[in-house]
Amino acid sequence: MPAPLTSTPREDGFYMPAEWAEHSQTWMLWPERPDNWRYGAKPAQKAYTAVAEAIARFEPVTVGTSADQYENACARLSANIRVVEIANNDAWVRDTGPTFVINNEGQIRANDWEFNAWGGLTGGLYQPWNRDDQVAQKICNLERIERYRSEGFVLEGGAIHVDGEGTLMTTEECLLNANRNPHLSRPEIEQKLRDYLNIDHILWLPDGIYNDETNGHIDNMACFLKPGHVLLAWTDDEQDPQHQRSKAALHYLEAHRDAKGRKLTVTKMPLPQPLTQTEEEVDGIDWAAKAWPRRAGERMAASYVNFLMVNGGIILPAFGDTKDEGAANILADLCPQHEVVPVPSREILLGGGNIHCITQQQPKA
Numbered sequence: 001m002p003a004p005l006t007s008t009p010r011e012d013g014f015y016m017p018a019e020w021a022e023h024s025q026t027w028m029l030w031p032e033r034p035d036n037w038r039y040g041a042k043p044a045q046k047a048y049t050a051v052a053e054a055i056a057r058f059e060p061v062t063v064g065t066s067a068d069q070y071e072n073a074c075a076r077l078s079a080n081i082r083v084v085e086i087a088n089n090d091a092w093v094r095d096t097g098p099t100f101v102i103n104n105e106g107q108i109r110a111n112d113w114e115f116n117a118w119g120g121l122t123g124g125l126y127q128p129w130n131r132d133d134q135v136a137q138k139i140c141n142l143e144r145i146e147r148y149r150s151e152g153f154v155l156e157g158g159a160i161h162v163d164g165e166g167t168l169m170t171t172e173e174c175l176l177n178a179n180r181n182p183h184l185s186r187p188e189i190e191q192k193l194r195d196y197l198n199i200d201h202i203l204w205l206p207d208g209i210y211n212d213e214t215n216g217h218i219d220n221m222a223c224f225l226k227p228g229h230v231l232l233a234w235t236d237d238e239q240d241p242q243h244q245r246s247k248a249a250l251h252y253l254e255a256h257r258d259a260k261g262r263k264l265t266v267t268k269m270p271l272p273q274p275l276t277q278t279e280e281e282v283d284g285i286d287w288a289a290k291a292w293p294r295r296a297g298e299r300m301a302a303s304y305v306n307f308l309m310v311n312g313g314i315i316l317p318a319f320g321d322t323k324d325e326g327a328a329n330i331l332a333d334l335c336p337q338h339e340v341v342p343v344p345s346r347e348i349l350l351g352g353g354n355i356h357c358i359t360q361q362q363p364k365a
Contacts, residue, residue, distance in 0.1 A: 015198035018164030038284030095156035166259030173216030
């Protein structure tokens with residue numbers, strides 16, 4: 001088993017490309033844990049399958065699954081989707097999988113972040129998480145890709161967005177949370193981001209989406225559509241607790257520039273109406289002492305910003321909401337070179353995330 005590299009991507013000339021850079025494939029993991037997904041994860045598996053099939057129209061897809069679910073996943077997914085055995089604790093490859101980096105010579109490597117289930121013993125969503133912390137290493141070994149291990153530095157892929165030109169966007173709510181890296185100061189965290197992602201400038205939005213159990217991941221709140229252009233989750237409802245969060249983010253973005261000195265263009269992406277878990281949905285989930293409890297009536301962190309850009313396409317969450325069509329139209333207007341494909345994703349949202357959270361792009365080397 002190859003040992004991790006002892007240098008950093010910045011030292012070696014590797015950087016994280018933007019999501020719109022060409023992909024060689026997208027990675028996913030197969031859901032199964034009954035204390036997070038209702039009815040033995042069968043509705044979630046149907047939703048994950050729909051996402052995988054949508055992506056497979058544009059680029060190759062690899063799905064990692066446990067040994068117990070291997071045969072089931074193979075039967076439910078199309079033959080053109082590769083299924084590999086990867087033991088895991090839950091199916092959030094954006095956060096547990098590798099963050100790939102490339103260099104100008106066409107080589108690819110990866111960051112293997114330390115993972116603590118979004119908070120470890122002080123707010124983490126489940127125990128144990130040891131198999132999740134091995135996912136990135138296993139993917140790198142399968143692909144024969146060298147990796148950098150961020151030992152002593154906890155990070156999740158959903159906590160960062162980059163423009164591929166030196167700018168990174170994140171939230172203070174997540175990266176400065178004491179349940180991630182309490183031993184590191186803000187300047188020390190910024191240096192880790194520079195070292196591992198080879199970025200020069202960091203945009204710190206104050207908060208993420210209201211009631212997001214990841215402690216405010218950026219990929220639910222805002223993303224780059226291209227260098228200098230940010231899409232921001234938005235509500236005009238001043239009574240909504242999300243309104244102040246979005247307003248503060250807008251003020252921040254309007255007052256700051258990117259790594260190239262550009263003023264930022266901000267497009268507002270309206271949120272769906274507040275969505276809550278139903279009694280029936282919660283009743284289908286197993287109760288476990290070491291897993292985050294689901295409660296009927298609790299608001300979910302639904303956002304159209306949690307989409308995935310693929311080669312020529314955008315895989316967009318759809319909630320059966322009146323604003324679904326408007327969200328698709330906004331992205332179609334802003335990204336005319338991409339086909340927008342809405343996929344029903346309430347079942348994914350019930351597990352605590354959405355389409356961007358369950359996918360990880362591998363850039364083309």
